[in-house]
Amino acid sequence: MHTDLAAQAMNLNRWAAGLDSLKVRITAGFIASLVLALGLTTLVLVQNAERDTLREETRRELVTSVRTARVLSLSLVDMQRALAMVAAQLDVATLGNEAALFRFIEGKPVLLNLFSNVFVAAPDGDVVLVADEGGARNPDYSVADRDYFRRTMAEGRPIISEPLIRRVTSDPVLVLTHPVRGREGIVALLGGSQLLASRDLLANLVDTQETDEQALTVVTDSQGRVLAHPNRALMMQSLDQEPRLAAAFAAWVAAGSPVEPGGLQLRQEGEVVSAAGVAGPDWMVWRARPESELLAPLRSARRLALLWAGGLITLMSGITLLLVSWLLRPLRQLEKRAQHLFDGSMPAEQGWPEVSGEIGRLAGVLKAVGIERMQLELSKLDLLRRLGSVMTSAPIGIAFTREQCFELVSAEFCRLFGRSEAEFLNSRAEILYASKEDYGLVGIEVLQAFEAGEAYAGEWLMVRADGSQFWGRLRGRPVDAADSSAGTIWTVSDISAQKLAREELAWTAGHDPLTGLANRRAFERSADALVQGQPTSLPAAIICIDLDHFKPINDAGGHAAGDAMLEAVASAISSAVRATDLVARLGGDEFAVLLERCTVPAALRTAEHIRDAVAAIQLPWEQTHFGVGTSLGVAGLTADMDSVLTWLALADAACYEAKAAGRGVVRSAAQ
Numbered sequence: 001m002h003t004d005l006a007a008q009a010m011n012l013n014r015w016a017a018g019l020d021s022l023k024v025r026i027t028a029g030f031i032a033s034l035v036l037a038l039g040l041t042t043l044v045l046v047q048n049a050e051r052d053t054l055r056e057e058t059r060r061e062l063v064t065s066v067r068t069a070r071v072l073s074l075s076l077v078d079m080q081r082a083l084a085m086v087a088a089q090l091d092v093a094t095l096g097n098e099a100a101l102f103r104f105i106e107g108k109p110v111l112l113n114l115f116s117n118v119f120v121a122a123p124d125g126d127v128v129l130v131a132d133e134g135g136a137r138n139p140d141y142s143v144a145d146r147d148y149f150r151r152t153m154a155e156g157r158p159i160i161s162e163p164l165i166r167r168v169t170s171d172p173v174l175v176l177t178h179p180v181r182g183r184e185g186i187v188a189l190l191g192g193s194q195l196l197a198s199r200d201l202l203a204n205l206v207d208t209q210e211t212d213e214q215a216l217t218v219v220t221d222s223q224g225r226v227l228a229h230p231n232r233a234l235m236m237q238s239l240d241q242e243p244r245l246a247a248a249f250a251a252w253v254a255a256g257s258p259v260e261p262g263g264l265q266l267r268q269e270g271e272v273v274s275a276a277g278v279a280g281p282d283w284m285v286w287r288a289r290p291e292s293e294l295l296a297p298l299r300s301a302r303r304l305a306l307l308w309a310g311g312l313i314t315l316m317s318g319i320t321l322l323l324v325s326w327l328l329r330p331l332r333q334l335e336k337r338a339q340h341l342f343d344g345s346m347p348a349e350q351g352w353p354e355v356s357g358e359i360g361r362l363a364g365v366l367k368a369v370g371i372e373r374m375q376l377e378l379s380k381l382d383l384l385r386r387l388g389s390v391m392t393s394a395p396i397g398i399a400f401t402r403e404q405c406f407e408l409v410s411a412e413f414c415r416l417f418g419r420s421e422a423e424f425l426n427s428r429a430e431i432l433y434a435s436k437e438d439y440g441l442v443g444i445e446v447l448q449a450f451e452a453g454e455a456y457a458g459e460w461l462m463v464r465a466d467g468s469q470f471w472g473r474l475r476g477r478p479v480d481a482a483d484s485s486a487g488t489i490w491t492v493s494d495i496s497a498q499k500l501a502r503e504e505l506a507w508t509a510g511h512d513p514l515t516g517l518a519n520r521r522a523f524e525r526s527a528d529a530l531v532q533g534q535p536t537s538l539p540a541a542i543i544c545i546d547l548d549h550f551k552p553i554n555d556a557g558g559h560a561a562g563d564a565m566l567e568a569v570a571s572a573i574s575s576a577v578r579a580t581d582l583v584a585r586l587g588g589d590e591f592a593v594l595l596e597r598c599t600v601p602a603a604l605r606t607a608e609h610i611r612d613a614v615a616a617i618q619l620p621w622e623q624t625h626f627g628v629g630t631s632l633g634v635a636g637l638t639a640d641m642d643s644v645l646t647w648l649a650l651a652d653a654a655c656y657e658a659k660a661a662g663r664g665v666v667r668s669a670a671q
Contacts, residue, residue, distance in 0.1 A: 095120070120189070127142065156181075160174070244271055260276065272291060397415075515570035543595070553565050577609075634654055654669040
């Protein structure tokens with residue numbers, strides 16, 4: 001028994017001596033370092049890859065949303081254009097002959113394919129024809145109570161309705177209309193309906209997704225009502241009923257419900273969400289993709305990398321233990337060799353002591369470290385070579401700056417600014433901007449974004465080497481948010497064309513294309529601001545202007561003469577008012593002027609100036625001259641007015657009184 005206890009004690013002593021051995025300590029320390037290095041490297045690389053993947057996918061989703069919204073807007077434009085072409089071909093004779101009207105509509109297959117059904121309504125709202133897949137027929141209902149009918153007849157222009165409930169089937173429907181004009185004005189209304197819950201305008205945007213089945217695309221109106229959704233049960237419901245978009249929708253509402261054609265990125269836990277406005281009807285296209293789906297390949301790769309790392313660590317553990325056990329050399333020779341371990345004066349595998357024992361084992365570890373360092377250097381060189389390839393082939397300009405000076409620029413960056421790489425290196429970043437003031441503002445915004453832990457994005461006027469300027473989208477992210485000296489990565493792309501298109505679209509939305517004056521929508525918006533701003537907005541007045549004897553010009557000289565006269569009238573009105581007054585064409589031959597800080601007596605004098613200026617017009621046309629008169633009505637803003645429509649109605653009523661009084665006169669509303 002005592003012999004067994006003694007044997008066990010001797011075995012324990014051997015194990016303790018083995019664990020206390022230098023070779024075991026070195027081996028254990030090396031393996032621990034290898035595990036830590038591999039673990040941290042893998043963690044950093046995977047985190048960076050996940051971050052970059054989410055950033056790129058977020059950008060791609062935003063581009064997809066903007067493109068989808070643009071396609072939807074263009075589809076609406078195409079349908080409006082188709083209605084306009086057919087409306088232009090309809091005449092009074094065809095409208096008065098039911099059989100001829102049926103043949104006319106049935107002979108328009110392109111129009112019928114664009115809509116769920118096409119209908120024609122008389123000026124009193126009675127629908128005289130409906131055509132769909134089942135053919136044309138004469139229904140027994142009226143659309144006189146529909147807002148789109150009233151607006152089309154009153155404004156004399158195409159209308160896109162709000163989402164409606166169809167009378168026959170109770171399905172959600174969208175209606176596009178266009179007035180049919182005759183010599184006497186609007187003689188009918190041509191309309192087309194789109195079923196939102198089946199095919200046609202919106203369904204393809206929702207159902208025809210990329211192969212990713214987890215992507216969700218939803219279309220809503222400006223109030224967030226669902227117009228298109230893969231789940232038909234959510235049609236016409238608020239978007240907050242969709243769990244994958246509820247938080248993003250709430251953030252959008254909190255931001256003021258902006259309908260932004262350029263796209264928005266919104267936060268939603270676990271989702272990459274983007275949205276874009278549809279120009280025209282002010283709809284919103286929403287897209288959501290799960291973050292887990294986007295990161296699944298990376299996480300799978302991470303698991304595989306950990307498995308390989310575990311196997312490599314196991315293999316290296318055995319190899320290291322053998323090397324340490326076999327290759328230790330005398331300590332002095334090892335010290336001399338170790339002094340040249342990192343200076344590259346000797347090959348990494350030569351010069352190590354060929355001895356056994358603990359020193360030889362330590363030499364083996366250092367030799368392995370030297371070889372591994374060489375491999376890491378080679379990997380680093382290879383990585384730099386690949387980075388150079390990326391910088392050369394990247395479609396956007398990429399640059400790296402430190403202390404506001406360029407240290408690395410891509411080929412596209414040089415091409416964009418018309419400078420060589422040598423001109424950029426060690427130059428200050430201010431050479432990119434059109435003015436020093438802009439450069440100072442950029443610095444402030446970048447600092448604020450980086451201090452908030454966010455990447456910077458902005459649009460600035462930039463200058464090329466030849467002095468030409470362009471609008472550039474600038475994005476930046478610090479290499480290390482905690483260390484400003486680590487530098488910043490920048491990307492630049494030329495967005496001059498996109499910015500010009502946005503500005504042209506914004507101008508067109510608020511102006512009459514013929515005269516260049518403000519349109520009804522812009523006029524009512526400005527007038528409503530005065531109504532809501534009472535009492536500080538008082539005094540103010542509206543002048544409604546209706547042309548007298550305008551129709552004979554169209555009859556005698558055609559629409560070209562009428563358009564020329566409308567342009568001349570617009571110029572005459574603008575010359576007779578203050579530069580601060582808003583002149584608008586409300587539609588047809590109706591004009592209006594909004595006068596801020598103007599009393600009713602002063603507005604009456606201005607109206608008389610307008611009347612005289614328009615009466616002085618003598619438009620030369622072929623062998624004659626054309627002229628027109630005006631009837632003008634004036635209404636002042638009063639404290640009891642709560643609606644711009646009430647204000648306009650008073651001015652319009654005064655205008656009618658002027659016409660009834662013999663035309664060419666000015667009347668003030670009774671207030």
